[in-house]
Amino acid sequence: MSAARDRSSRSASQWLEAVLDRVLPHGSRILVALVVATVAIGLAIFFFPRDAPLVTLLVPLVVSSLVLGPRQLPWFVVFVLFVLAVVVPFQGRLNVRVVLTVIIIFGLGFLVLMSSFRRSRLGVAGIQGEQMFVDLRDRILRQGGIPALPDEWYAAAELRSAGGTPFAGDFVVTSRTGNRLDVAVVDVSGKGQGAGTRALLLSGAIGGLLSALPPSEFLTGANTFLLQQDWDEGFATAIHLSLDLDTGQYVIRSAGHPPAALRHAGSGRWEVLECEGPVLGLIEGASFSATYGEMRRGDAMLLYTDGMVETRTRDIGSGIDKMLGQAERLLRGHFEGGAERLIDSLGSRSDDRALLLVHRR
Missing domain, CATH: 1.20.58 (Methane Monooxygenase Hydroxylase; Chain G, domain 1)
Structure with missing residues (x-):
């Protein structure tokens, strides 16, 4: 009753x-x-x-x-x-x-x-408008979330914005299709809130292109999309990693972005993987060369934005050397949580920073 x-x-x-x-x-x-x-x-x-x-x-x-x-x-x-x-x-x-x-x-x-x-x-009302922006920010962070990986793989992404604001021009998007993991680390022109609005739009488009296009066409599609926006500051740099989770073979393509770094477990040394390509949104019909390799057990890879390695008093080359020295000290034998430790110890606090760490156990 x-x-x-x-x-x-x-x-x-x-x-x-x-x-x-x-x-x-x-x-x-x-x-x-x-x-x-x-x-x-x-x-x-x-x-x-x-x-x-x-x-x-x-x-x-x-x-x-x-x-x-x-x-x-x-x-x-x-x-x-x-x-x-x-x-x-x-x-x-x-x-x-x-x-x-x-x-x-x-x-x-x-x-x-x-x-x-x-x-x-x-x-919309004031509180509703704030909720909309918070939801958009959370969607960006979720797109950078690492999907479930096999036990032999570990990956983590960390973001920090200029001045500690919740919106940034750097972001990470990931996609997993079968045994292939695709990751893009993107740096939109500008920094902080100024670049945050463009990053809101671009992150959704990049995420869709990453999961919909073959790896060889991803940066070309992203370049075409940016050219169509006709923004005053409509350029961005990006680096794309396509990783076979079964074999460890990878393909890296870059669009004006700082190079990836690979740590060889056998020698314990870091190798800078040079890969050149034009910045996104500037040249129509641009092509992007690829760097091929294989991650063996114990190897680790870093993808990052220029905020990690470049400051007003230090160029990118010197910044990469410092980052790899810090990585050797902070990641030695313990990669879990290494992305957070590394991003907190490096880079300019006045610039946006993004870092992705991939490790094959």
Whole structure:
């Protein structure tokens, strides 16, 4: 019987919610609640001017800036300021405190109006807009997530943005098809938030191309895509690794990117895998040469962006030597977590950094 009552109560609540959604959508319900709250605050200020301060009207004003959409927000701000104008004459004798309070509330209302006009380009409320950007950032990070690999393989990717912002122009995308792992490390022109918007678009396209095209056509397709965007700063560097997880054979192609580095387990030495190719988005019909090799058991490979090896006082060549020296010290015999240790110890904090570590156990 209790289960039947629970089901009937849930059905009743769902029916009531459906009726409310038809009569008064969720966004309108929030607006009505804010209007009622503002009227209640206005009446309290009107009848109890000594106990209810004018600054109480800032509460619905601030809340509205967070939850109302760009169409509703300007009208609600005007309504709050109208309520303020109505109740001010009943404050008794005007003094400096009351005048300053009115000026502050009108000033904040003006700022909220300006933000609502800017927000109208996006078409969503403040919190919703932030959630959209957070979701986009999380999607970039998920694209850089390493898929499940056989036990004999270990791979990890790490990203750091300039100034510690959550958006960066460097990113990593991965794809696994059967026994083939494809990884692309990309560095979009610019850094930090300036490059973050272009990286949002480019990471989705790169991820799709990586899984849809054969390895030999990937950089060509990415170059064509960038040329079609016609951006003012529409270039990017990239390095692409296609790895056979059964045999360890790999193919590396580069588009103006710093070279990969391979550690040979037999000799314990790092080898720089030189591979040349034009930067993406500059030359139509560009071709990209390939470097072939094989990762044997115990070998490790590093793919990285120039933020790891280049600073204002050090060129890329010297930076690569320093990185490999640090890698020899930090990764010796213990590769798990090595990408994080290495990226935290190297590179410029004023530039975006990305690092991928692949190890064959």
